[in-house]
Amino acid sequence: MGAAGDYAAVSMRAAVKQLIFGAAEEKREAAGEIARLARSDEQRKRLLPKFGVVPPLVSMLASGRAGTGARMAAAGALLELARGTHRNKVHIVKAGLLKKLPQLMDDKELSRSHQLALLLLSISSLASTDFPLSASELLPFLVATLSADDVSADTKLSCLATLRNLSTKLEHVRDVVSSGAVHSLLSLCLDKQTSEAALSILGDLAATSAVRKKAMEEDEMAPRALMQAMTWHESARCQEHATYLVMVLAHGSPALRRKMRQLGAVQALLEVSLLGSPLAQRRAAKILQWFKDEGQDRVRAHSGPRMEGTSCHGNDGEEDGGGQEVKGCRNGVDKIVKQSLDRNMKSILRRATASVDLTNVKLLVTSSSSKSLPC
Template identity: 45%
Template sequence: MSTSSSSSSSSTSSSNIWLISNKRLQFFSRIRRFLQSKAARKRCTDSEHVEDIKNISTAPKTINQEVIQVTVQEKEQIEDDSSVALQKSVKRLHFGSWEEKEMAALEIQRFAKEDVKIKKLMAELGVIHVLVSMVATEVVGRRRAAVQALIELANGTYTNKALMVEAGILTKLPMNVDIVDKLTRREFAELMLSLSSLANKQFPLSLSEIVPFLVGILESESSLETKELCIGSLYNLSAVLENARPLVSNGVVNTLLKLCSAKELSEKSLATLGNLVVTSMGKKAMEGSPLVPDSLMEILTWEEKPKCQESSLYILMILAHQSLAQQDKMAKSGIVHVILEVALVGSPLAQKRALKLLQWFKDERQAKMGSHSGPQTGRIAMGSPVNPREAQGGRKLMKNLVKQSLHKNMEIITRRANAADDSSKLKSLVISTSSKSLPY
């Protein structure tokens, strides 16, 4: 019995040794291919320098040859040193201790930043999988070194980003962002912004893992820079309509409605909400939010932020379109006076959208008045004759009341905008405007 157990244990240990040896063999094979490619490039560079030496004739040959020879030797020495250093870094990352892995990650980050070609090479050397596994460690310095290296390797390379996701980087995100220091949060947010661009390439991303992490940072006491990175990630994800459901179900709409009141975060937040409001789930979430329309109306007063005004009006238009409940909700909040001001002094696009909204409110009010107020054409009751002179007087009285209301509104707008030089233009607009062109 002991003989069989000892034989099985020896076979297991031998199999483990074989696996380790095979892994090391594969690693050194990759390193050998890398060095061979470097040598080939160096031979090509040497031949180019020889051609340069042959073509130089404007100075004494001996001086030029000595200078170029020294330059070539220095370049070769630098390339040899960097190749050896890179080889050692990759080796330490695979087989070194945790301290050696941390130092190797920092060195790989530096190599990837200096040479774009090295970023592609790292994928072949299996560096990405090791760095992703280091992200799950509880040691702050070790985790940050891995995340920083991944950020640099992901920069500008679709393949490396895809490999990181396949290696399970999204599963390594901390569940509780409050236990993560602010610097690490920012670095995680930067990495997620880079990876979220895969959504535009239709690459499958697990939103059930990434979205709660981003929302957690947005609702935490993080810096504005970190939050801006997270909103950028949500914007990339919201560009794909199929992602609307997980985004809305994780509370993205209410979170962004809160953040859009901050001028530093408003533009990207509104753009993300604009992507979500065109979906049925996104629109329903905004309709039921207590922050709508007040938070969006506040943005309409930001004259120094024309893009934010335009995005806010876009969302309000979609919410108000063919929705009497939303129109009533907006009217009770006093939106007409606000969009009337934007229609006069806003950007061309904001003016166009504000006028469209005003037209909807005007049509709705006219429809209500037609169904509830006074006798209408074709609906004159029997036994209640109408005096034409009295009817004409009533219409004149109504026009005068409308003009008085417009005069009052224009005076308020003029004072708020401090546009004394445009007062004549506003007055002429009021005088020439009838009750048919503006609603109030």
């Protein structure tokens, strides 16, 4: 044991010396050795920052002169040092890692790497502590990575987890919204691999403030993305998150409900109310009730079609002429069609929700994440 400890101590000293004073290739090898030492023993992991390895590793990671291989080795060493150690994460942030993120974006291979995404994910856990982590420094990098087409799903999932860590802290939420993350998240809702994570973050954002909700309502992609997620019957969580978001966003927005109706929301919601998980079924049934109530309001406003003074057969001698009569006839037919559609909707809704208790609104607002849903 003593010999092994002595060998480790010698290895640490040699690695630190190479990292600080060595040539480019020696620095790369030193970074790999530091990663190995940090991974092999928790005590060494906590001891290495005391030798001053963190600042040179951060500088090496952001160095334009260092090759991609050396920068990747530095990222790997920092990742091993950060894992499971709050103090080491603080050391890495204080060494200026987040301030150097714009420089890292210049290297496409590095900025798209899963290793760097995991490092930032590990650092982002500081958001749940009292340490003043700057979301504004992290967000441009995250949004750029999430929006890029040439990034793997695993890397995007790590970035989504980082964004989730940031968005759980209320003081970061406004920065998350203003960074353009909402549009990127809605785009990721269209991909089955990233949809659940993206929808979960959007649900957190929508639940925090009307400002965040408004940002989603105004995004043209929102209705299509949420509709798409609701059609994935093999993913209960996606349907539950999507129906929750539709409830929150469409509850006070007739304009959004109109857009969704045009995209076929009624049919999609009927399918969810029949085939979705129990929670998704209850939410879909509630939203369908809103659509049905809107249809009834339109019929009550007219109290039935009014066709007096019009004729579908024409009166060529009338002052208004045949064009006005045809127009009046069409309006009357349109009213009849609307009535028929509303009656059919009521009948379909009754069958689709026969097993759903719509009287207990509390059931509709229950979710695993304890979000507050509109009644």
